[in-house]
Each structure stands twice: as C-alpha cells, then as structure tokens.
Amino acid sequence: MAVIARSGQRAGAVVVRAFPWRFLVVPLAMSALALGSAAAAELAYSSRALPGLTVAGVAVGSLEAPALRERLESEIAAPWAAAGVTLRDGDREWTTTNGALGIVPDVDAAVAAALAYGKSGSALDRAGAWIDALRGDANVSFAMRARGDALAGFVASVARDANRAPVSGELALAGGDLRITPPQLGREIDGGVTVARLLSATMLGDREVALSVRAVYPPLDASGFDDAYAAAAAALTPLVVRVEDRGWSESSSALASLVVIDRIVARPGELPALPAEAIAPAVRYRYVVSLSGARLDSWVSALGAVLDHPAKNAKFRVREGDVLAVVPSESGVRVDQTKLRALLGVELLRPAGGATREVAAPAGVDAPALTTEKALALVPQLSRTSTFTTQYPPSDVRHANISTGSSQFDGVVIMPGETFSFWDLLGPVTPDRGYRYAGAIINGRSDENVIGGGLCQVSTTIFNAISRQGYEIVERHAHGYYIDRYPLGLDAAVFMPGNDFRWRNDTASPVFLWSLNGDTSLTIDLWGIPTGRTVTFSDAVQWNFVLPAKDQPADPAFLPG
Incomplete structure (x- = not known):
C-alpha cells in the first residue's frame, strides 16, 4: 500500500518521517578519516622510529634501523665510553670511566626498543605514545652490559678499600682495672647491587652512583655490651660508706674484687633484632655483670667490723679494801649487715652520678649486755x-x-x-x-x-x-x-x-x-x-x-x- 505524504492530514492518519542521516554522516566521516590517517601513519612508521622519539636524549625520530644504529653508535657509544663514573660512599669516592669499566651500551637492544616504541597495546595506548613522541616527551633508556672482567675487578678493589671487619666487644678485669674493647659494626659492600647500579643509566654524560653497603654485626655488639659496661664502670666507682660521723673509703681496685663479668650466649629475644638487610653473626653474645655473693658477704662483714661502734658493757674496778666500783656502760651503733648487703648489691651496679659514690649504711642501736643498772645490782653478790x-x-x-x-x-x-x-x-x-x-x-x-x-x-x-x-x-x-x-x-x-x-x-x-x-x-x-x-x-x-x-x-x- 502506498503511503503518500501530504501537507494536510486526515485525523487518525499515520505519518512516517525520514531519519536525519546528514547529522551522523559528518562525525563518522571525520572519525573514519582520522582512523584512516592513524592507520596510514602506523603503516608508514612500521619500520621506523616514531617522530620526535629520543634514545638517551639522542634524537632518533623517523629513522629506520640502519640509520638509527649508526646514529646510536656515533652519538651514544663513543661519548658513553669517555663519560666519567663516580662511585660514592658518604664523603669517600672512587672515580673512573665507563670505558675503563668495560661498560658498553647494548645498541642492539636500544634499536629494537626504539623501533618497538608506540607500536603495541590498545589503540588508545598507541595514540598516547604518538602524542608523547610528537611533543618530545618520549625517551627510551638504553641497557648496559659489561664486557670483560674490568667491572668486577673495580668493584672488588673498592670492596677491599671500603669493607671493614666487625669488632666484637670485650669487657674484662685485669689488675683491678676495667679493660674494654668497644664493639664496632663492620661494613661489606653489596657487590651485586653495586654492579647493577653501575650498569643502569638513563642519560649520557658523567654520573654518580651510590655504593651499596651492608652493616656487618659482630658476635657481641653494642646491645650486648653497653649495659654491662655501664654496670661494671659503676661498680668500680670509688666508694665511701658512712655511719654517723665515721666513714670507710674503698678504692676502685678493691671494689673490682667484688665484680664478676660473664660472657654468655644470648637467648632469642634477649637482644634487639638486627636490621633485615644486615649481615648477622652465627651466634650472638652478651655480657652479664654481677657481684660475687661470697665476696660481698665477706666485705660487708669487714665493713661492719670497721664501722660498728660496739656498745661497752659496764666494768668493775677494785678499790682499796676490795671495794667494788662500777664503770658505766655505753650504748653503741651496729651496722645492719643484712640490709647493707642488700643495699650495696643494688647500689654498686647503678651509675654513681659523680666521681665518688657515698652510701649511708643502715644501722641501729647496739645495747650493752651488762648495763650500769645490772652491774650495780651484782655488786653485793x-x-x-x-x-x-x-x-x-x-x-x-x-x-x-x-x-x-x-x-x-x-x-x-x-x-x-x-x-x-x-x-x-x-x-x-x-x-x-x-x-x-x-x-x-x-x-x-x-x-x-x-x-x-x-x-x-x-x-x-x-x-x-x-x-x-x-x-x-x-x-x-x-x-x-x-x-x-x-x-x-x-x-x-x-x-x-x-x-x-x-x-x-x-x-x-x-x-x-x-x-x-x-x-x-x-x-x-x-x-x-x-x-x-x-x-x-x-x-x-x-x-x-x-x-x-x-x-x-x-x-x-x-x-x-
């Protein structure tokens, strides 16, 4: 049935309108043109580097493989060999050149990477690579390889110069004096990481590379030494023990006879964990400083004998005619040796806070066994x-x-x-x-x-x-x-x-x-x-x-x- 379109329509008639194809055809045509242009560009550069691309800062855009290789050989390989290399470790440095180290750019890999740039991935990825290249933001780094054994020899030479053996702490008493060897961390360069750093570069020119170093811990490091050394030094601080107006001085050498220093194997968890990157010893040790119980007992007993002011019992005198007179008793002061031992057992191992340590000895009244009153009562008997x-x-x-x-x-x-x-x-x-x-x-x-x-x-x-x-x-x-x-x-x-x-x-x-x-x-x-x-x-x-x-x-x- 024919459908005729008129300007006037009857009621209830169906009107069929034409679709506006002209509005869609224009964008599609432009996209097709762009896709066609992109496809044409990709096809045109399928064997050439994208325009604007650089390799290590050297322009290689639009070059095919032979020309690209020639450009890299002349503008990268030769300057690269003469470029200086500084290997730095804090304020120490070792200088050489890439050529002396036998480090050469891998031109084959650089050519392949330059030609492959922007030619894989999604259309969007490829378009982005083209934009970066055209804007001058696309740079391909080149890989390095070591030729011969010059690089290994250089790293070994630096290791001999930079490595340091660890020093294990030593703590001992000799002739009443404290003899110490402070612990020191060793250091050992990480040859693998250092070589990898020397072989990596993104641009031409002189460069500085950080030396990779690992700490080497001795069997007895500071964590097992410092506290013990502090306790031993504290114990040897000259001492004055006082009771009322009496005092007794003890020299460092005399106090040394009380000190016991033991070197023991550290159990798990007794010392702080070492850094994961450090080189740890097979066995870790620590020092323990204590006081000899028997010697401390003997010394405190001797102190008591010196510092005690014993009570004096009443005495008798025989006068002419066998008449007895009483000499009055006197109370005294006696050191509490049990408390003094406990006090010194703790105090001697604490920092003294000065050149001399003073301790007040616990003491109590020493009462006479025979008082004046008892003696007077005995006289008649x-x-x-x-x-x-x-x-x-x-x-x-x-x-x-x-x-x-x-x-x-x-x-x-x-x-x-x-x-x-x-x-x-x-x-x-x-x-x-x-x-x-x-x-x-x-x-x-x-x-x-x-x-x-x-x-x-x-x-x-x-x-x-x-x-x-x-x-x-x-x-x-x-x-x-x-x-x-x-x-x-x-x-x-x-x-x-x-x-x-x-x-x-x-x-x-x-x-x-x-x-x-x-x-x-x-x-x-x-x-x-x-x-x-x-x-x-x-x-x-x-x-x-x-x-x-x-x-x-x-x-x-x-x-x-």
Missing part, C-alpha cells in the same frame, strides 16, 4: 673467788710488757656463755701502746728481740686463776720447753698469729679479772659469784725430756748457775 701469783726475774722491759698487758683485762666482764680470748681483749701489741722488746720463745728457742716479750706470764697467770674455778678451757698451748717459774704443766703460751688462750664462762653468772703488779710478780684475781665447784689437781708427770740446743743462749734474766 660478787666476791674474789680465785687468785694466783707468778714470779719473774727483775727486768724493766719485761715488767713494762706484763703490767701493760695485764691491765687490758682489768674489770672486763665475761658474761655467761661468753668466751674469753686473750688476743681479742688484749688488742695490738705495739710500741706506741707501751710495749717493749724482750725475751720470748720462738720455734722452741729463746729470742730476746720480740715486741711484747713476757706476755705469756699474763696468759699463764690468768690460766691458773680461772682453772681453779673449773671454767671450760677452749684453747691452750704449752711452751716449747719447761719454764720453772710456772707450775709444772700449767703454763699457757700465746703467740700472734697462731696461739691464743681461750676459756668459756660456762656458769650462769658474770665474772671479771683484776690484776695486781709487783716489781717481779703478777697476781690475777678472779671475781664472781661462787659456783660451788671443787677443783683438784693431780701430781704432774714428766716425760719426753728434751735437752736445749747447744747454741741456746742463757736467759739474761737469770744469774749464771
């Missing part, structure tokens, strides 16, 4: 329970020693259960305390040049006085030969060091000694509360007679015969 007298030849020096020595024991109270020690109570035997040189028996022979010679007269007299009350004898020594002014078998030799005279007050009451000195005699009185004991002595029995040596000099205290 005390009496002379024993007395003994020995004689000796006239001698000024012997008399000085005997009277000086015996006076040290006057009125000193030996409490129940306490042990009397001759040397502990006597104190130092020195000229400044009134002692003189006189005769004594040394190694079984008489020696007239012994400071304090004659003190055995004091110990023997005390022994005879207390033995008559039956007190327990703890230590007694006989002389090297018989001395007839002492009762047979009842002498008590003393010599420092080695021979002491000790006895224990094994009663429930205090006891004290009192001496009376004549020109040639010594009397020791024993005062206490009567024990009710009865002591008897059997007759002496002699045996093993030994004659004196033929060269034994006579005792000058006796007249010949």
Whole structure:
C-alpha cells in the first residue's frame, strides 16, 4: 500500500518521517578519516622510529634501523665510553670511566626498543605514545652490559678499600682495672647491587652512583655490651660508706674484687633484632655483670667490723679494801649487715652520678649486755673467788710488757656463755701502746728481740686463776720447753698469729679479772659469784725430756748457775 505524504492530514492518519542521516554522516566521516590517517601513519612508521622519539636524549625520530644504529653508535657509544663514573660512599669516592669499566651500551637492544616504541597495546595506548613522541616527551633508556672482567675487578678493589671487619666487644678485669674493647659494626659492600647500579643509566654524560653497603654485626655488639659496661664502670666507682660521723673509703681496685663479668650466649629475644638487610653473626653474645655473693658477704662483714661502734658493757674496778666500783656502760651503733648487703648489691651496679659514690649504711642501736643498772645490782653478790701469783726475774722491759698487758683485762666482764680470748681483749701489741722488746720463745728457742716479750706470764697467770674455778678451757698451748717459774704443766703460751688462750664462762653468772703488779710478780684475781665447784689437781708427770740446743743462749734474766 502506498503511503503518500501530504501537507494536510486526515485525523487518525499515520505519518512516517525520514531519519536525519546528514547529522551522523559528518562525525563518522571525520572519525573514519582520522582512523584512516592513524592507520596510514602506523603503516608508514612500521619500520621506523616514531617522530620526535629520543634514545638517551639522542634524537632518533623517523629513522629506520640502519640509520638509527649508526646514529646510536656515533652519538651514544663513543661519548658513553669517555663519560666519567663516580662511585660514592658518604664523603669517600672512587672515580673512573665507563670505558675503563668495560661498560658498553647494548645498541642492539636500544634499536629494537626504539623501533618497538608506540607500536603495541590498545589503540588508545598507541595514540598516547604518538602524542608523547610528537611533543618530545618520549625517551627510551638504553641497557648496559659489561664486557670483560674490568667491572668486577673495580668493584672488588673498592670492596677491599671500603669493607671493614666487625669488632666484637670485650669487657674484662685485669689488675683491678676495667679493660674494654668497644664493639664496632663492620661494613661489606653489596657487590651485586653495586654492579647493577653501575650498569643502569638513563642519560649520557658523567654520573654518580651510590655504593651499596651492608652493616656487618659482630658476635657481641653494642646491645650486648653497653649495659654491662655501664654496670661494671659503676661498680668500680670509688666508694665511701658512712655511719654517723665515721666513714670507710674503698678504692676502685678493691671494689673490682667484688665484680664478676660473664660472657654468655644470648637467648632469642634477649637482644634487639638486627636490621633485615644486615649481615648477622652465627651466634650472638652478651655480657652479664654481677657481684660475687661470697665476696660481698665477706666485705660487708669487714665493713661492719670497721664501722660498728660496739656498745661497752659496764666494768668493775677494785678499790682499796676490795671495794667494788662500777664503770658505766655505753650504748653503741651496729651496722645492719643484712640490709647493707642488700643495699650495696643494688647500689654498686647503678651509675654513681659523680666521681665518688657515698652510701649511708643502715644501722641501729647496739645495747650493752651488762648495763650500769645490772652491774650495780651484782655488786653485793660478787666476791674474789680465785687468785694466783707468778714470779719473774727483775727486768724493766719485761715488767713494762706484763703490767701493760695485764691491765687490758682489768674489770672486763665475761658474761655467761661468753668466751674469753686473750688476743681479742688484749688488742695490738705495739710500741706506741707501751710495749717493749724482750725475751720470748720462738720455734722452741729463746729470742730476746720480740715486741711484747713476757706476755705469756699474763696468759699463764690468768690460766691458773680461772682453772681453779673449773671454767671450760677452749684453747691452750704449752711452751716449747719447761719454764720453772710456772707450775709444772700449767703454763699457757700465746703467740700472734697462731696461739691464743681461750676459756668459756660456762656458769650462769658474770665474772671479771683484776690484776695486781709487783716489781717481779703478777697476781690475777678472779671475781664472781661462787659456783660451788671443787677443783683438784693431780701430781704432774714428766716425760719426753728434751735437752736445749747447744747454741741456746742463757736467759739474761737469770744469774749464771
């Protein structure tokens, strides 16, 4: 059925209008023209580099392979060989040239890359490559290759110059001094990375390349050294320990005897992890600094002996007519050795904060065992329970020693259960305390040049006085030969060091000694509360007679015969 189009239409008629093809035909025609032009351009440059393309900054646009190769050989290879190379490591550098290193551009690869540029990928990718090339923004870098072994030799030479072996930390005590070797990291160049950097370049001309270096850690690095060194140095800081107005100084060398330094294998997690790029040792170590428990105990005990101000028990004096007087007791100060040990065990390993460390020793009141009040209460109960007298030849020096020595024991109270020690109570035997040189028996022979010679007269007299009350004898020594002014078998030799005279007050009451000195005699009185004991002595029995040596000099205290 024909459809006729008129200007006037009846109602209900269908009107068919023509599509406006002329508006679509123009853009399609332009796109077709562009695609055709692009296709034509790609076809025209299928064997040539895109216009405007550069290789390492050298213009190679529109060149075919032969011309492109010739251009690269003349404008890249020759200048490249003469270009300088600086290998830098901080403020150190090593200079050479590409030619000396045998580094040459890979012209074949550069030609292939230039010809392939912008000719793969989507149409949009290819169009973008064309635009970049036309704008001068397309540059192809060239690859390098090493010819011969010059590059490897250069890197090896730099390694010998730049590498440094690590130094393991050392910490030790020698002669009271702290000897240390601080740890140092080593360094080792990464040859593979350095070669790769030398073989990579994007432009012609002189260039600078960073040397690739790895840290080499020693078996004992700073993490296992520093804290231990600080603790050891702190422990050796000169020390002053004070109690009230008294102090004791200890030198670094003396303190060194307390310090223990151990080098141990570090367990996992005890030290910080090393950087991933570092060269780690097979085994890591660390130092541990501590104080010897036994030596610290001994030292604190010695400190206590020096710093203690012991309490003084009340003493008795025997006045004319056997009247007893009381010398008042005195409270003292005693170091708390348990607390001092704990304090020093921590304090000595801490930084001192100065050239000298001062520590206040924990201390408490030392109360006397026999107070003035207790002594006064005992006076009515005390009496002379024993007395003994020995004689000796006239001698000024012997008399000085005997009277000086015996006076040290006057009125000193030996409490129940306490042990009397001759040397502990006597104190130092020195000229400044009134002692003189006189005769004594040394190694079984008489020696007239012994400071304090004659003190055995004091110990023997005390022994005879207390033995008559039956007190327990703890230590007694006989002389090297018989001395007839002492009762047979009842002498008590003393010599420092080695021979002491000790006895224990094994009663429930205090006891004290009192001496009376004549020109040639010594009397020791024993005062206490009567024990009710009865002591008897059997007759002496002699045996093993030994004659004196033929060269034994006579005792000058006796007249010949």
